[in-house]
Amino acid sequence: MKDMLEIRWHGRGGQGAKTASQFLAEAALELGKHIQAFPEYGPERAGAPIRTFTRISDHKINVHSPITNPDIVVVIDPTLLVSVDAAEGLGDNGILVVNTPEGPEAIREKAGYKKGKVVTCDGTKISLDTLGISMPNTPMLGALLKANPVVPIETLENKVRNKFLKKLGPEKTEANIKAIRRAFEEAKIG
Amino acid sequence: MKKKKGWKEIPIGGLIDKGGTAKAYNTGSWRTFKPVVDQAKCINCLQCWIYCPDSSVLVKDGKMVGFDMEHCKGCGICAEVCPVKCIKMEKE
Amino acid sequence: MSNKKLIPLTGDQAVAEAMRQIEPDVVAAYPITPATEIVMNFSQFVADGRVATELIPVESEHSAMSACVGSAAAGARTMTATSANGLALMWEIVYIAASTRLPIVMPVVNRALSGPLNIHCDHSDTMGARDSGWIQIYAEDAQEAYENTIVAMRIAEHNKILLPVMVCQDGFITSHAVEGVDIFPDGEVKKFVGEYKIAHSLLDVDNPVTYGPLDLQDFYFEHKRQQADAMKNALEIIPEVLREFNDTFKRSHDLVEEYFLADAEVGIIVLSSTAGTAKTVVDSLRKKGLKVGLLRPRFFRPFPKERIIKALSHLKALAVLDRSDSFAAEGGPLFSEIRAAMYESGQRPLITDYIFGLGGRDIFPQDIEKVFKDLEEIKKTGKVKSLVNYLGVRD
Numbered sequence: 001m002k003d004m005l006e007i008r009w010h011g012r013g014g015q016g017a018k019t020a021s022q023f024l025a026e027a028a029l030e031l032g033k034h035i036q037a038f039p040e041y042g043p044e045r046a047g048a049p050i051r052t053f054t055r056i057s058d059h060k061i062n063v064h065s066p067i068t069n070p071d072i073v074v075v076i077d078p079t080l081l082v083s084v085d086a087a088e089g090l091g092d093n094g095i096l097v098v099n100t101p102e103g104p105e106a107i108r109e110k111a112g113y114k115k116g117k118v119v120t121c122d123g124t125k126i127s128l129d130t131l132g133i134s135m136p137n138t139p140m141l142g143a144l145l146k147a148n149p150v151v152p153i154e155t156l157e158n159k160v161r162n163k164f165l166k167k168l169g170p171e172k173t174e175a176n177i178k179a180i181r182r183a184f185e186e187a188k189i190g
Numbered sequence: 191m192k193k194k195k196g197w198k199e200i201p202i203g204g205l206i207d208k209g210g211t212a213k214a215y216n217t218g219s220w221r222t223f224k225p226v227v228d229q230a231k232c233i234n235c236l237q238c239w240i241y242c243p244d245s246s247v248l249v250k251d252g253k254m255v256g257f258d259m260e261h262c263k264g265c266g267i268c269a270e271v272c273p274v275k276c277i278k279m280e281k282e
Numbered sequence: 283m284s285n286k287k288l289i290p291l292t293g294d295q296a297v298a299e300a301m302r303q304i305e306p307d308v309v310a311a312y313p314i315t316p317a318t319e320i321v322m323n324f325s326q327f328v329a330d331g332r333v334a335t336e337l338i339p340v341e342s343e344h345s346a347m348s349a350c351v352g353s354a355a356a357g358a359r360t361m362t363a364t365s366a367n368g369l370a371l372m373w374e375i376v377y378i379a380a381s382t383r384l385p386i387v388m389p390v391v392n393r394a395l396s397g398p399l400n401i402h403c404d405h406s407d408t409m410g411a412r413d414s415g416w417i418q419i420y421a422e423d424a425q426e427a428y429e430n431t432i433v434a435m436r437i438a439e440h441n442k443i444l445l446p447v448m449v450c451q452d453g454f455i456t457s458h459a460v461e462g463v464d465i466f467p468d469g470e471v472k473k474f475v476g477e478y479k480i481a482h483s484l485l486d487v488d489n490p491v492t493y494g495p496l497d498l499q500d501f502y503f504e505h506k507r508q509q510a511d512a513m514k515n516a517l518e519i520i521p522e523v524l525r526e527f528n529d530t531f532k533r534s535h536d537l538v539e540e541y542f543l544a545d546a547e548v549g550i551i552v553l554s555s556t557a558g559t560a561k562t563v564v565d566s567l568r569k570k571g572l573k574v575g576l577l578r579p580r581f582f583r584p585f586p587k588e589r590i591i592k593a594l595s596h597l598k599a600l601a602v603l604d605r606s607d608s609f610a611a612e613g614g615p616l617f618s619e620i621r622a623a624m625y626e627s628g629q630r631p632l633i634t635d636y637i638f639g640l641g642g643r644d645i646f647p648q649d650i651e652k653v654f655k656d657l658e659e660i661k662k663t664g665k666v667k668s669l670v671n672y673l674g675v676r677d
Contacts, residue, residue: 022460026290029462035290038459041402062558064423064455065646197504197511202444203383204497204505207482209490 004057005150006067010086011076014046016137020076021052024141027151027159028056036061049084056150074144075099076123076136087113095147097187099123099136104190119147121187123179130179131172138176142183153184213261217244221264223279225257231276238268238277288462293424293451296463297363297389298323300431302333303471306387307358310338310349314368315401316453317391321363343368347375347386354384355493357480359435361386365453366393366407373411379446380415381509382494385438385478386446388416389431392554392605393453394641402642403453405553406606409615415509417447417516418583420553422539424461427451430580432466433527433535435475440523442515452555454642466531474530517584537586539578540593542568546575548657549594549631551620552603553579556638556645560603563650574654582616587623594624597631599660601653603673605639613637613670634666638673649674 007024011017018039025037036055042048053067069089078100080086087096092115098107104118111118121143123136130139138160145153157177164173201207234254239247246262248255269277291299294317301309301324309328313321328337336358340346346362354360364372369390379386394400395407408418419434421427427449434447451457482491497505517537524535539557542564543549550560557578567574577593579586594600602621604614612618613635624630636653639645653673660666 022290025460029288029290035462036459037290038455041454041458061461062561063647064452064459064555064558066644068646194500195504197507200501200504200508201482202505202508202512203381203493204495204501205383205482206492206495209492211492 003059004055004061005072006070007054007056007072007074007144007150008067008070009052009054009074009076010080010084011050011052011137012046012080013048013050015076016135017050017076018052020074020137020141021054023138023156023159023163024144024150025054025056026163027156030155030159031151033057034059034061040066049080070094072097072144072148074140076140078102078124081107081110085112087111090116092116095119095144097121097140097144097147099140099143101125104188108190117147117189119143119187119189121183123183126179126182126186130175130182132175139179139183142180143187146184146187147189153180156180216260217263218258218260221259221262222282223264223266224259224282225262225264225266225268225277226280227254227256228276228278231274233274233276235273237271237273241267241271243267289465290460291424291428291463291465292319292458292460293421293427293456294319294391294458295323296424296428296465297431297449297451298327299463299465300428300471301361301389302327303466303468304359304361304387304432304435304475305333305472306335306361308336308338308350308353308360309362310340310346310353310360311362311364312340312343312346312368314343314365316393316403316457317363317365317368317389319457320389320391324363343371344375347372347379350386350388351375351379351382351384351494352484354379354386355382355484357478357483357485359439359478360384361388363389363391365391366395366401369407369411370395376411376414376416378494381505383444383509383512384446385435385444387431387434387438387449388446389427389449389451391453391457392450400641401453403455403555404605404640404642405450406640408448408450409606409608411448412583412615415445415513416583417443417445417513417520417581419447419449419581420579421449421451421456422555422558422578424451424456424459424463426580427456428463428465429527429531429533429535432471432475433523436523436527437516437520439478440516440519441481442519443512445509445512445516450554455555470530474527513584517586520581520584535580536589537579537581538589538593539580541576541578543575543577543593543597545573546597547573548599548601548654548661549575549577549597550601550603550650550653550657551577551579551590551594551616553582553605553616556603556605556650559645559647560650563647563654566647567651567654572654572658574657579616585619585623587626590620590623591627594620594631595627595629599657600631600633601657602633602635603653604635604637607637607640617670632660632664632666634660634668635670636673637670640675643674645674
């Protein structure tokens with residue numbers, strides 16, 4: 001039995017995967033958990049495939065290597081399923097969360113992930129509807145929480161509020177919160 | 191010869207812990223030639239005072255009055271730069 | 283610690299927090315990846331008026347360290363931060379800072395000293411500077427990078443030491459990872475670091491002094507002898523400063539960290555973040571009944587030889603993990619020093635070296651498990667098949 005939750009995020013440079021991985025970790029920190037959130041830095045360019053990682057544990061986290069056997073994988077950009085083996089190392093009890101208009105069965109096929117849960121959510125559409133731009137990172141946090149309540153959704157919303165209010169202003173902040181809520185409701189688990 | 195101080199006795203890091211220590215160093219002992227001035231020819235332009243690397247040209251009331259032989263090392267720059275050639279280097 | 287309110291910070295941000303609390307008189311710096319965020323965050327503190335520090339944005343690292351030397355000679359509490367090529371560009375003045383005995387504290391975010399061009403973690407930058415006369419502390423995580431920065435100030439300024447200190451953390455792995463960090467109250471940190479008063483200020487016009495004069499055959503050697511003595515003093519005094527730090531902040535800092543070594547038969551010695559990963563491997567192998575352990579030197583300069591001998595001499599086999607190569611055709615810098623230290627010990631383990639993680643190459647628990655497997659083999663056969671190994675490189 002693992003006493004640590006390990007999440008790997010796949011996105012493209014500029015889509016906010018790093019921010020999402022950090023928000024979740026910081027929300028867990030507020031609940032008294034130990035956390036790590038770190039991106040895999042490469043040559044940073046908008047659009048380049050990137051990976052970021054979140055670890056959440058009841059104990060001090062000593063390990064400092066990237067996550068190879070995640071409990072959860074979140075794919076922020078559906079086009080990555082073609083070029084990246086997103087489900088790599090994801091165990092039989094894992095959860096694969098994908099931003100896509102397609103359903104869990106189709107994605108299970110595409111990702112070649114047979115056993116665990118597959119969660120789909122059209123994060124891009126939700127983001128366009130609520131924010132007016134494609135920034136699917138925050139909605140995908142909502143979809144993730146539906147599949148595994150890593151933290152209560154209220155804790156995450158507060159975190160997003162605290163982080164965004166000064167940077168984006170009240171209107172855009174609340175739009176992000178709305179996006180998280182909507183994704184939480186709309187996510188399909190298969 | 192005075193014995194030089196050991197590593198436990200000197201200030202750390204090459205620090206010189208007071209000012210004006212060059213004054214205590216008698217560079218006059220290096221001299222084989224000494225400058226001699228012909229005051230009658232001197233026009234008090236003070237070129238020698240400007241150029242002397244050891245601040246050994248003595249000036250009083252705007253007039254060149256001689257040399258600080260404790261520190262003059264006999265380099266001859268004063269004689270070289272004097273426009274009226276009133277300084278001569280003579281054997282000690 | 284889990285009940286306390288931890289703040290999510292990267293290693294760089296944590297160090298910037300320590301600098302904010304120390305509030306040095308002068309910071310002269312030129313940002314370079316992955317140390318950029320230290321200077322960036324600290325600049326924000328200056329801009330927001332949260333510190334009264336004089337920030338000197340210079341045009342190169344050579345100038346940064348030069349400005350630090352001038353400022354420290356004037357008696358200002360002085361800090362800077364850098365990485366890899368930045369440290370290399372400072373080089374000339376890095377030696378001058380140490381030999382002029384100026385207590386500058388410099389967080390260094392370890393990064394490969396190119397080339398080929400690389401910005402990721404290894405220890406080639408500070409290992410290259412191991413003979414520069416600076417004290418070097420290596421942190422396992424962001425919390426420790428923060429704490430080491432605070433303690434470094436007191437070590438540097440101790441009147442029996444007066445040496446500059448590099449506070450090292452792993453580039454990206456620590457510097458850019460967000461962890462929960464326990465930030466001490468500002469007042470307690472300020473009280474711990476206290477006021478710094480230089481014995482001879484360059485700006486004291488009533489008592490004029492000269493810093494950095496020409497120092498030739500007749501006195502240079504004496505000054506280097508003093509420097510060697512200061513580093514020896516540091517080895518005696520650092521534990522005292524750490525004790526005071528531990529009492530004040532309820533911590534357990536030491537020259538080295540021992541992990542399950544007392545009854546271990548085989549062990550690993552490694553610096554910085556990799557020690558954390560190695561701890562998880564020790565934990566899992568211990569559960570399987572294997573007598574394995576780990577030693578993490580927290581200080582590399584001064585070199586805590588006695589502590590290392592004491593902790594390791596009873597082992598049957600020891601692997602040194604070096605995150606840099608010294609290209610001596612004889613393994614890495616940590617390896618050669620550990621091996622030399624063990625020569626003095628009547629009893630010593632068989633020792634082997636693993637160069638790993640160059641240019642940010644990931645090191646996984648499986649890699650460290652392999653090292654322990656090799657060590658079990660050495661223990662069994664009594665033979666070191668390969669003295670210098672390269673861990674995680676493609677054949």
